[in-house]
Amino acid sequence: MRPIRVAIIGAGPAGIYAADILANEHPEARIDIFDRLPAPYGLVRYGVAPDHPRIKEIIKALRRVLSRDEIRFIGNVNYGSDVKLTDLKRHYDAVIFATGAHRDRALDIPGIDLEGSYGAADFVSWYDGHPDVPRQWPLTAKQVAVLGAGNVALDVARMLAKPADEQLSTEIPDNVYQGLKANQATDVHVFARRGPAQIKFSPMEFRELSHSPSVDVIVHPEGFEIDEGSQEAINKTKSVKLVVNTMMKYLEQEPTGAPHRIHIHLCQSPAEILGEDGKVVALRTEVTELTGDGTVRGTGEFKEWPMQAVYRAVGYLSSPLADVPFDHHEGVIPNEAGRVQDMDGQQAGVYVTGWIKRGPVGLIGHTKSDAAETIKNLLEDLPSISAPEISDPGAILEHLSGNGVDFTTREEWDKLDAHEVALGEAAGRQRIKVVDRDEMVRAGRA
Structure with a gap:
């Protein structure tokens, strides 16, 4: 060759x-x-x-x-x-x-463009210190909906529920810590369209959801259905079995009275985001039911949930x-x-x-x-x-x-990497991420 x-x-x-x-x-x-x-x-x-x-x-x-x-x-x-x-x-x-x-995949429901409706990818970029996104994020909502049943939805829910001080051992920049410190969320509701055997959480991430002493994980029994197709998936795939077992443990345990709660709602399909004065005030969902083959159908029954913010975590694009x-x-x-x-x-x-x-x-x-x-x-x-x-x-x-x-080089990245580690060591942490693009370039050439 x-x-x-x-x-x-x-x-x-x-x-x-x-x-x-x-x-x-x-x-x-x-x-x-x-x-x-x-x-x-x-x-x-x-x-x-x-x-x-x-x-x-x-x-x-x-x-x-x-x-x-x-x-x-x-x-x-x-x-x-x-x-x-x-x-x-x-x-x-x-x-x-x-x-x-x-980018965030679109979710075509009424009200998706209201103030207080966000894409999960944008939020992830903010708390991960991406240089090309704004430095502030509005975190005034007390009741928050997260739409989706994958690991990104779990990450968003956990970041919204955990107190900022529990993140101080991580590499988050100061602007993210200050933003999370002002976060007013007490209840984060994760909505999944399908049942427990169809959600896409990784077993480890789902177990870790309850590792914060400040957060109770509450699985609501409505929608917790195991039909023939669900049982087949549980028997066939180890990860599905582990997720369902973890969910059953959450379902059975009593809340501890922690100041923050993550709620898991199954068989609830987002139908509309309701607003007043251009701002999110509630989420309307349609109750679904399993059809036996891993899919669901709408039942025509709708519910409204008071919310002040909605995050869609329905996929990247x-x-x-x-x-x-x-x-x-x-x-x-x-x-x-x-x-x-x-x-x-x-x-x-x-x-x-x-x-x-x-x-x-x-x-x-x-x-x-x-x-x-x-x-x-x-x-x-x-x-x-x-x-x-x-x-x-x-x-x-x-x-x-x-x-x-x-342009930057690998050698400059090595210097930026060492600079972030040094920032972390000074604060008793493994690393503090540099956010500003120009500062990243300067640190690599120092």
């Missing part, structure tokens, strides 16, 4: 795993990973709740990949404006898009990218096993991996197998891919500098 240079757009797990697999499979490959942020790791850094340090252990593995000599990290570069596909094709044999999913096709319905770049397809067929030398390839589903294991498939097909295609016009590895950096792009 001839020496090749490959550009990967996106420095989250999908992009970094693809780089690692490619470097292992093709020793003559040299890989540049671009990201729009000055720091790598994508949603592992900006999409995982700060009180989940075990999940963030994955960063150690990602760091080892970025330390490889065959791989360069080039941050603070916005694909589509700072660098275009035509630029990349002149400098690289192939381009892999691994930009993930960062990828964003379109310049100069590549995009399926707006599925939220992915059209592809065949990672080979990008346009109306005329395969785009030569252009590939995709991760959530932008398959949609925002699956865990780290899926991401690795996804990347392996894409790299396998890229290497199979090499004989038909033309060598780039420009082979000098420094030329792309000169191109960026010439266009006024203030």
